Amino acid sequence: MIETTNLNQKYGGSQILWDINMQISTGSRTCIMGRNGVGKTTLLKCLMGLLPISSGDILIEGTNVSKANIEKRPNIGIGYVPQGRHIFSQLTVEENLKVSLNCKRQTAKSIPTEVFDYFPVLKEMLTRRGGDLSGGQQQQLAIARALVLNPNTLILDEPNEGIQPNIVQLIRDVLLTLNKEKNMTIILVEQKLPFARAVAEQFNLIERGRIVSSGHIDDLSDELVNKYLSV
Numbered sequence: 001m002i003e004t005t006n007l008n009q010k011y012g013g014s015q016i017l018w019d020i021n022m023q024i025s026t027g028s029r030t031c032i033m034g035r036n037g038v039g040k041t042t043l044l045k046c047l048m049g050l051l052p053i054s055s056g057d058i059l060i061e062g063t064n065v066s067k068a069n070i071e072k073r074p075n076i077g078i079g080y081v082p083q084g085r086h087i088f089s090q091l092t093v094e095e096n097l098k099v100s101l102n103c104k105r106q107t108a109k110s111i112p113t114e115v116f117d118y119f120p121v122l123k124e125m126l127t128r129r130g131g132d133l134s135g136g137q138q139q140q141l142a143i144a145r146a147l148v149l150n151p152n153t154l155i156l157d158e159p160n161e162g163i164q165p166n167i168v169q170l171i172r173d174v175l176l177t178l179n180k181e182k183n184m185t186i187i188l189v190e191q192k193l194p195f196a197r198a199v200a201e202q203f204n205l206i207e208r209g210r211i212v213s214s215g216h217i218d219d220l221s222d223e224l225v226n227k228y229l230s231v
């Protein structure tokens, strides 16, 4: 279980997140939704320890990690796929994947072959530089790099931004498989409704830094969509 209680965050004097209370059960699939600039990425960065919070708590499996920094997160089993992918463009695909092998939690000495079962194209491109891959290939690499950590929770920030439809489908299928076969918790920031509905079972809707609605994805009504998601 990942739980936030009254989480507040500020950039300097400007408050971005207000009293975020969220409970994400182990093995669930949750989508965090909202228009541009409402604070979705900021919330993920707080969960990852990339940003300090100004008050409140973050509990992961009962342990308060509010003050634990980013280096601790992989060790407690969280993999992160950031917005914009953040591939090391000068490193090869293989080197990008091997970066995750240095993590303490990791017991494997080599890249687990299953990441190539999920994303076969990466095997063909092992010696290519990250910067030479297409956007869709880079996104597969970003997810695979997080999977090399052997996480029990995968956090993804808009994984489909600028990605062609067949890769979007592949990512959807991989996320559903990881959740089903490994009971991996999936936390997804997503603006595209069909993808959110296909992957998530729970949603949290954010507006101006506050959770304004949450529940089962089937309860994400047209009224909520029109009020908080339509541009």
Ligand SMILES: Nc1ncnc2c1ncn2[C@@H]1O[C@H](COP(=O)(O)OP(=O)(O)OP(=O)(O)O)[C@@H](O)[C@H]1O
Pocket (backbone or CB within 6 Å): 011, 016, 034, 035, 036, 037, 038, 039, 040, 041, 042, 043
């Ligand atoms: N480093 C920063 N310093 C100051 N303000 C910031 C910083 N990063 C983000 N913000 C502001 O915080 C607010 C929330 O941004 P955030 O990126 O979390 O939103 P978002 O919902 O993820 O948006 P998007 O869908 O566009 O990625 C925005 O008003 C943004 O301008």
